[in-house]
Amino acid sequence: MSTNPVRAAREESGASAQAAPVVRFDQVSLIRGPDTFALRSASFALAPGSFHMLTGPGGSGKSSLLRLIALAERPTQGVAQIFGRDVATLSRKDKAQTRRRIGSVLYPAVFLDHLSVWDNAALAPRVTDRDPRAYEGEVDAVLKWLGLAKLAGALPADLSAADRHRLAIARAVIGRPEILLVDEPAGGLEPASRERALKLVKEIHAAGATVVMVSGDDVFAVASGYPLIRLQEGRASLTEPDSR
């Protein structure tokens, strides 16, 4: 039994529930125009608590795949299941509930430019009507961990590219999502910040979250030892570490 409370709670929910993938794509395509496939017949499944690296050349559909999992887009074809439910059949209310269980660092990161760094980081718990006292401490802690505490009152437009990226990571991890989607976690960050960002992602994973992390650096992705989802011209293939 795990000593981590989140993981322990999930373990108690039963073996059958654990075995069910949290994300299952079956022949999912995302078509943006005539003969323009952002994703082509992608099929894979992600077990709960797994950690996958998503790789592929630029324009292969990595960001589109993350946006589909984050319910920021709808599949054009195929069946996409998140937490065991077909996203095509989710009501708008259910979609909102599902999105609350997913944290995403999409690229390029979008912020509410009129709000402070602190408010942008606290967006997810705030829009779910949680009592501010319940999450203020967590927001402060995550901002501090990512080196953004001194910039809490700044506007996103005043941040450097690296700081904006760190803010996007902070926003995604606050609230401890069950699925964490990270697009280019090391993008634009100096080595020390990159290490901190990766460590935070790994901590969230250690707490039981399923992580999908995009990396344009194939060597880094392979060296990580995590299973790979490779995208090539919109087609996905899953590679386990043992098979490499």
Add this chain to the structure above:
Amino acid sequence: MNAAAPVRHGPLLASNPWARLLPALALGLVALVGALALIVDAARYRDARDLASRLSGAETVVVWSHGLESADAAAARAGEILAAAPGVVSVTPLDPRVGDDQVARALGAPAESAAGARLLAIEARGGGKALAESLGRMLSAQGLPARVRDHAGNGSGGLRMAGRAAVLGVLAPLVALVAFALVCAGEAGGEIGRGRGAVELLLTSGAADGYVARLVRRRVGALALTAALWGLGGAMIAAALASRAGLAGALGGPARGDLLTPWPLIVPVLWVAGLIGAWFGARSRLKSTL
């Protein structure tokens, strides 16, 4: 570094006052028309009700000369007879210089005698046609040529006309109310359209449609309340100016008592209509987002 934003719990939707100028003007105009229609209606109805109240129990007697008795003498004698009649409270002779002959003709005095006619205004308890006929018979029995006209009928006729005007006067504010709600619905949709990026970010962060709709409704509601107050203020000023300029006799200008009468309720009613319109407008527009 820009330090204008509050560090914590700032408004989730960015404010863009210029983008809201046109809907604000449209809402203000609709509110002004609605409020003015209600003010006119309230004033017209109040006038008609007052008139009916004044005319109830009011009789006018036309007396004219005959034989050797002058018109003035006939009027004086008629006054004494009528003052003693049961139900009569007061008898007031009217000034002959104000064109009694024309009035007398209008009230049915024979043309040849109208020039020598005198008028008496009677205030009676109850009044009505029966009293008018009874007074006419009394004067006739005393040898006085006279006609007695009861005015209660005129008052109820005016009230009926005011009733018809009231129906029209209620329809106009109702139309204004619907228009106000529709403009608010459109503005709520516009608010979501203008802030589409922010709204999609809220939705992907886990916000339910109801949460976003509440934010939009709050913002449009503030606009609706402001516009309703401006519209009401404009309508009061317009009514006062029209009344002062003699352009609208029925208006009489907003009186102090009008502040307590129902028509200022148009502000909260418009506000609620705006909130409802904004809610449905926002919910409807959100369906076309993520």
